Amino acid sequence: MKDRFNLYRFASPATFYPLAGAMIPYFVAVSVVFGLAGLWLGMLVAPTDFQQGEGYRIIFIHVPASWMSMFIYLVMAFWAAIGLAFNTRLSGMMAQALAPTGALMAFLSLWTGALWGKPMWGAWWVWDARLTSELILLFLYIGYMALTAAIDDARRADKAGALLLLVGVVNVPIIYFSVKWWNTLHQGSSVNLAKSTMATTMLWGMLLMAMCFWMYSIAVAFMRVRTIMLERERNADWVKTLLAGGEK
Amino acid sequence: MFKIVSAVIGRDLKLAMRRQADIVSALFFFVIVVSLFPLGIGPEPDLLRKLAPGVLWVAALLATMLSLPRLFADDHRDGTLEQLALAPHPLGLVVTGKVIAHWLVSGLPLALIAPVLGIQFDLSADALVVLTGAILLGTPALSGIGAIGAALTLGLRGGGVLLSLLVLPLYIPVLIFGAGAVDATVSGLGGEGHLSLLAALTFASLGFAPWASAAALKIALE
Amino acid sequence: MLEADNLECVRGERRLFKGLGFRLEAGELLYLQGKNGAGKTSLLRMLIGLLPPEAGEIRWKGKAIKSDEFRADLCYLGHLNAIKEELTPLENLLAAARLAEEELSEDDAIDALEQVGLAGREDLACKYLSQGQKRRVALARLVKEKRPLWILDEPFVALDVGAVDWLAGIISGHLQRGGLAVMTTHQLVTIPAGNVRELRIS
Numbered sequence: 001m002k003d004r005f006n007l008y009r010f011a012s013p014a015t016f017y018p019l020a021g022a023m024i025p026y027f028v029a030v031s032v033v034f035g036l037a038g039l040w041l042g043m044l045v046a047p048t049d050f051q052q053g054e055g056y057r058i059i060f061i062h063v064p065a066s067w068m069s070m071f072i073y074l075v076m077a078f079w080a081a082i083g084l085a086f087n088t089r090l091s092g093m094m095a096q097a098l099a100p101t102g103a104l105m106a107f108l109s110l111w112t113g114a115l116w117g118k119p120m121w122g123a124w125w126v127w128d129a130r131l132t133s134e135l136i137l138l139f140l141y142i143g144y145m146a147l148t149a150a151i152d153d154a155r156r157a158d159k160a161g162a163l164l165l166l167v168g169v170v171n172v173p174i175i176y177f178s179v180k181w182w183n184t185l186h187q188g189s190s191v192n193l194a195k196s197t198m199a200t201t202m203l204w205g206m207l208l209m210a211m212c213f214w215m216y217s218i219a220v221a222f223m224r225v226r227t228i229m230l231e232r233e234r235n236a237d238w239v240k241t242l243l244a245g246g247e248k
Numbered sequence: 249m250f251k252i253v254s255a256v257i258g259r260d261l262k263l264a265m266r267r268q269a270d271i272v273s274a275l276f277f278f279v280i281v282v283s284l285f286p287l288g289i290g291p292e293p294d295l296l297r298k299l300a301p302g303v304l305w306v307a308a309l310l311a312t313m314l315s316l317p318r319l320f321a322d323d324h325r326d327g328t329l330e331q332l333a334l335a336p337h338p339l340g341l342v343v344t345g346k347v348i349a350h351w352l353v354s355g356l357p358l359a360l361i362a363p364v365l366g367i368q369f370d371l372s373a374d375a376l377v378v379l380t381g382a383i384l385l386g387t388p389a390l391s392g393i394g395a396i397g398a399a400l401t402l403g404l405r406g407g408g409v410l411l412s413l414l415v416l417p418l419y420i421p422v423l424i425f426g427a428g429a430v431d432a433t434v435s436g437l438g439g440e441g442h443l444s445l446l447a448a449l450t451f452a453s454l455g456f457a458p459w460a461s462a463a464a465l466k467i468a469l470e
Numbered sequence: 471m472l473e474a475d476n477l478e479c480v481r482g483e484r485r486l487f488k489g490l491g492f493r494l495e496a497g498e499l500l501y502l503q504g505k506n507g508a509g510k511t512s513l514l515r516m517l518i519g520l521l522p523p524e525a526g527e528i529r530w531k532g533k534a535i536k537s538d539e540f541r542a543d544l545c546y547l548g549h550l551n552a553i554k555e556e557l558t559p560l561e562n563l564l565a566a567a568r569l570a571e572e573e574l575s576e577d578d579a580i581d582a583l584e585q586v587g588l589a590g591r592e593d594l595a596c597k598y599l600s601q602g603q604k605r606r607v608a609l610a611r612l613v614k615e616k617r618p619l620w621i622l623d624e625p626f627v628a629l630d631v632g633a634v635d636w637l638a639g640i641i642s643g644h645l646q647r648g649g650l651a652v653m654t655t656h657q658l659v660t661i662p663a664g665n666v667r668e669l670r671i672s
Contacts, residue, residue, distance in 0.1 A: 087522075139417040146413055150404045153482060159467045160400050164414065167396055167460055171418050174449070178421035181445075185428060235483055255568050266556040266595075327550025334518060335569045336542035470521045 011088045013229045014238040020222040027222070031215035038064075038208030045201050055119045059202075062112035064210035065105045066130070069137055072102035072217060076144075077169035080162030090225075092158025093232070095165065096148055097225035101217045103141035109134050129183040133176045140168045154232050252337045256345025257352075264353045270318060275357050278311040282365045293370045300369035301379065301430035305423050308358050308383060309390065313412050315354040316394040319346060320402055320465065333469055339462035343399075347391045347458060355387025371434070378433040382446060386426040389450040392457035393418050399464035422449055471495055472517075472619060472650055477526035479512050486512055487671055490526070494652070496618075497645050499664050502654040504671035510654040513671065514623050517652060518546050530619065542571065545617045547625055551608035555597035559583050559607045562596065566611055574614060582613035585636075602628065612640050620644060620651040626659055634659060 042060035076095045083091030113131050114124045125131070144161055151157035233239050264271060285303045286296055323329035332342050362383050363376045371379065397415035401407050429442035472494040479486040486509035494500050502510045515521035517528060519535045530540045553562045560579055567574035583592050586606040588599075596604055605628060612620070620641070626634050638661050641651055645664030 136417050136420060139413070143414045143417065146410055147400060150401070150406055150410055155480075156467060156470060160464065163396075163460065163464050163467065164400055167418070170456075171421075174421050175417070178424040178445075182424045182428065185431075232483060252569075259565055262561075263554060263556050325550075326554065327548060327552035328554060330520070330546070330548065330550070331552045331566065331569065333520060334541055334544060334546055336538040336571055338538070466520070470515070 011090050013090055013093070013233055014236070016090060017226055017229055017238075017242075020226055024219050024222050027215045027219035031212050031219060034208050034215060035212035038205055038212050041201055041208060042205035045205075047199055047201070055116065058112050058116045060205050060209050062109055062116060063206045064213050065109040065112065066134060067210050068213045068217060069102055069105035069109055069134065069141075071214070072098050072105060073137065073140070073165075073172070074169065076102065077165045080165040083158060084162050084166075089155075089158075089232075092155070092162065093225050093228045094221065095161060096158070097221045097228055098217070099141060099145050099148075100224070101220050103138060103145065105213065105217070106134055106138040106141055110138065127183070129176075129180040132179050132183070136175055136179070137172070140172070144168070249337075249341060252335070252341050253345040253348070256332075256342050257349045260346055260349035261352065264349070270315070271353050271357065274311050274315045274354055275361060277314055278307050278358055278361065279365065281307040281310060282368070286368075296369045297371060297434070300366060300371050301375075301427040301434075302423075303369070304362055304365060304379065304383075305427045308362070308387065309416065309419050309423060311358060312354060312387065312390045312394060313408075313415065315350070316398045316411055316415070317401075317408055319350055319395055319398045321398070321407070324402055324468075329465070330469060333465065339465060340459040343395060343458040343461045343465070344454070347388075347395050347454070347461075350395070351388045351391040355391055356384070358387060359383040371430075375430050375434050378439045378443070379430045382426045382429045382439070382443060385443060385446045385450055386422045389422050389446075389453040390419060392450075392453035393422075395461040396457055396464060399461040399468060402465065402468040422446065425449065471531050472652070473529045473532075474517070475527045475529075477513070477516060477528070478524040479509050479516065479521075480524045481509070481512055485524075488525075490669075490671070492667070492669055494650050494667070495665075496648040496650060497664050498650055499641065499645055499661055499666045500650075500652045501666060501668045502652065502671065503668060508671045510671060511623060514548075514621055514652065514654060518544060518621055543617050544619050544621065545570075545611070545615050546621045546623075547608060547612070548623045549627075551604050553596055553604060553607050556595060558593050558595055559588055559599075559610070560592040562607055563610060570617070572616060578614050582610045583607070585613050586610045605629075606633075609637060609640075612637075612644075615644070618649045620649060620653075622651065622653045624655055625653065626655050626657050638662065 038060065042057055048054060076098050079091040079095040079098075082088065083095065110131065113134070117126050118124050144164055147164055148157040148161040151160055230239055230243075282304060285299065289295065289299065320329060323332065333339055335342065359380055363380050366376045366379050394411075394415050397411045397418075400414060401411045404410060425442045425446040429439035429446065432442055433439040473492075475491045477490040478488045479490075490513070492500065502513060504510050512521060516523050517535075519528075519540065528535050530543065533539070552566075553559075554565075557565065560576070560583065563579040563582065564574060564576065567579075580592055583589065586609055588603060588606055588610070591599065591603070596607060599607070609625070622641075625637060629637065634657075638659055641653075642661050642663040645651060645661070651664075
C-alpha cells in the first residue's frame with residue numbers, strides 16, 4: 001500500500017519535474033562514457049572485415065539505431081497503455097516526449113543503412129525486409145506525431161495518440177511478417193549485417209553504442225518532458241513558483 | 249445483438265442510396281487512377297500485366313481512403329453520432345454495422361469493377377478471378393482499419409490527409425497479400441496461401457477494429 | 471435516483487468545478503445555471519456518460535452510469551438536432567426509436583409530428599425544412615418519449631412563445647409521470663408541475 005502510494009506521487013508532474021532535472025546530467029554523462037567506449041571498440045579495436053573493408057563500421061551506428069527505434073516504440077506503447085488504464089497525465093507526456101527521439105533513431109537507421117548500402121551493392125536503397133519495415137516504422141512515428149500535433153486539447157491528444165500506439169504495436173509484427181513474406185517471394189536482396197560468426201568485439205561495440213543511444217534517449221526524453229510539463233501546467237501553482245524563483 | 253447491427257446497416261444503406269453521388273465519384277476515382285498508370289508508364293502489355301495487381305490494389309486503397317472520412321464525420325456534424333454513442337448497445341456493435349455498410353457501398357463496388365479494369369491490363373481469366381476474390385476478401389479489412397483512423401481524426405483540421413498518413417502504413421499487409429495473391433496466380437504458384445492470410449487479416453480486423461474505433465470515438469466525443 | 475458525488479471537471483488546462491454534487495428524485499427537475507463557459511455543458515456531458523469526470527462519481531438507481539441499462543433510461547437532447555437531412559421527419563423519429571429500442575408506432579410518430587406543427591410534412595426530406603422546423607422534429611422525439619431521465623441542453627433556444635409554453639407542458643407531463651429532468655437554459659421558464667431545484671455552477 002505504501003509502495004503504491006509512493007509511485008503515484010512520482011506520477012505527479014510537480015514531483016517528477018525536479019527529479020527528472022536532477023537525473024539528466026547523469027544520463028548524459030553515462031551516455032558519453034558508453035559512446036566513447038563503443039566508438040573506440042567499433043572504430044579502432046574491431047578488426048577490418050575481410051569482405052567489406054572499413055565501410056562496414058557504420059553498423060555500429062546503424063544496428064543500435066534500429067534497436068532503439070523499435071525499443072522506443074515499445075516503451076511509448078507501454079506508457080500509452082498505462083495512461084489509458086490509470087488515466088495518469090505523466091504517461092501521455094512521456095510518450096509524446098519520446099516520439100521525436102524514436103523517429104530520429106528510425107531515420108538514422110535508414111540513413112546509415114543507405115550509406116552502408118551504396119559502397120556495398122552500389123545502390124542507395126535496397127528493398128530488403130528490415131529496411132522496409134524500418135521505413136514503415138518511421139511512418140508510424142510520423143503518424144503519431146502528426147495526430148498529436150493536430151489535436152489542440154492535450155488530454156485528447158494523449159488519449160488518441162495512446163490508442164494509435166496500441167493499434168500500431170499490434171500491427172508492427174503483422175507488418176514485419178508481411179514485409180518479410182513479400183521480400184522472400186520477390187527474392188529481394190538481404191542486408192545481412194548480423195553474420196553468423198561475428199567477432200565478439202563487434203558485438204560488444206554494438207551493445208555499447210546501443211547503451212549510449214539508450215542513455216541519450218532517456219536524457220533527451222526527460223528534457224523534453226520537462227518542457228511539456230511546463231507548457232501544459234503553466235497555470236498550476238508549482239510552475240508559477242518555479243518560474244518566479246528562477247530555473248532549478 | 250444482431251438486431252442493432254442490421255438496424256445500423258439498414259440506416260446507413262438508406263442514407264447512402266439518397267446520396268449516391270458520393271459513392272459513384274469514389275468509384276470513378278478508382279477507374280481514373282488505374283487508367284493513369286499506363287499513361288504514365290507506357291502501353292507494353294508485358295509490363296502492364298506485371299504491374300496490374302499492384303496498381304489495382306494501390307488504386308483500391310486510395311479509393312477507400314477517399315470514402316473513409318464520410319464514415320463518422322457526417323453523423324458527428326449533425327449530432328446523430330452522439331445519439332449512437334448513447335444508444336443502449338455497445339458502441340463497438342454500432343461501429344461494426346457502420347463498417348459493414350461502408351464496405352457494401354465502397355469495397356464491394358470496387359471488387360465488381362476491378363475485373364473490368366483488369367482486362368485493360370491484359371490479365372488472364374485465372375488472375376481476374378483471383379483479383380476479384382482478393383479485393384472482395386481484403387476490402388472489409390480496409391474498411392475496418394480505416395474506421396480506426398476515421399475515428400481518431402474525427403473533427404480535426406487536415407482530416408483527410410492526416411487520416412491517410414495514419415491508415416496507409418496499416419494497410420500495407422493487406423496490399424502485400426492482396427497483390428501477392430494475383431502475382432502468385434500469374435506465376436503459376438497459386439494464390440491460396442495469400443488468400444488465406446488475407447482472410448485471416450480481414451477476420452482479425454473485423455473482430456478488433458470496431459472496438460478500437462469505438463474507443464477512439466469516445467475519446468473524440470468527450 | 472440520479473446522484474452526483476464530488477464531481478470535478480478539468481477542461482483544457484482549466485478546472486471548471488470541483489466538489490459538485492446533487493441528488494435528484496422522481497418528479498424533480500434540475501435547473502443548471504451559470505455563466506457561459508462555467509461548465510454547464512460539461513456537467514451535462516458527464517451526466518450522459520460521454521465525459522469522464524476528473525474525480526467523483528455519478529450513479530443512476532444506485533449503480534454506475536457506464537452501462538447499457540443507464541443508457542436505456544436516458545434521453546438526451548443537445549444543441550444539435552440529431553436528425554439526418556436525407557430522411558423525412560417520420561423516418562427520423564422511427565429510426566431514433568428503433569435505435570433506442572423503444573416501441574413507436576407510425577401513428578404515434580405522425581401524431582407527435584402533428585403536435586409540433588409539422589402535419590403534412592412528415593414525408594418531406596428534412597433538408598427541405600427550415601431551421602425552426604428541423605428543431606421541431608428534434609423536439610418531437612419528446613412527445614412520446616417514455617424513458618425516465620431527460621437531459622436537455624438549452625431546449626428552449628429559438629422557440630417562439632407558444633412553442634415555449636408547449637415544451638414546458640411536455641416537460642411537466644414527463645415530471646408528473648415520475649420522470650426526472652436535468653436542463654440548462656438561459657431563459658427563465660416556468661414549468662407548471664414538478665419539483666424544481668436549481669444548481670448554480672460558478
